Amino acid sequence: MVNSALTTSPSLPEQQQLWSWLHEVPDPEIPVISVVDLGIVRDVQATAVDGEVVCTVVITPTYSGCPAMAVIARDIADAFKRHGVARVEIQTRLSPAWTTDWMSDLGKRQLKSYGIAPPAQQVIDISGISRKRLLAPKVACPHCNSMNTICISQFGSTSCKSLYRCKDCLEPFDYFKAH
Ligand SMILES: [Zn+2]
Missing domain, CATH: 3.30.300.130 (Fe-S cluster assembly (FSCA))
Incomplete structure (x- = not known):
């Protein structure tokens, strides 16, 4: 049955x-x-x-x-x-490895509003080959948008982030490293 x-x-x-x-x-x-x-x-x-x-x-x-x-x-x-x-x-799933390119535009805006500079765009050299991204790229301050910023430490609050400081508003901030 x-x-x-x-x-x-x-x-x-x-x-x-x-x-x-x-x-x-x-x-x-x-x-x-x-x-x-x-x-x-x-x-x-x-x-x-x-x-x-x-x-x-x-x-x-x-x-x-x-x-x-x-x-x-x-x-x-x-x-x-x-x-x-x-x-x-x-x-x-470990492969392909996660890349900051998979973060949505909304996610990048939310990151910035949280006070963390979103990952910089991928760096493409003139041969057209995508290189490993810069360790300390020029990053806009998430507080005042100034590009007058400096990387203080490659390691911020976590290994995913670097610590920067804005030379205009003087605020420190995390940069979410592109990779
Ligand atoms: Zn600033």
Whole structure:
């Protein structure tokens, strides 16, 4: 006897819905930015397994071994569970490596409003080959937009950032390193 009537497939959330849930998850280090605008969410899928909705979220850490990733994985799982998803699987994809180019324009504006200078554009040399980005590029002050800034230390509050100071408004600020 087949009991197929008892195992009805759950209705799966739409892609748009899944992404809106992900938008609710802030980056633990820079809470004004969602993990989506930070560019670390690579993929999300919903499938039905044994009558349950299972969501798989693929994330690429900003740095390999970034300690925030465990927190991010937990926060994503919590957000999905709040929306009734029983099972959430987080997969980490290390290749291709995360690049600051994956940060959205909104994310860069949010970073700046938070007082952190957003990553500079990629440097392309005349041979057309993209070079490793400058260690201490010219960075606009997030407070007054002056370009009259100086890198004080390659390492700011975290290894992802350098510490700068504005020579006009004299405020120190973090620069989110491009990589
Ligand atoms: Zn300034």
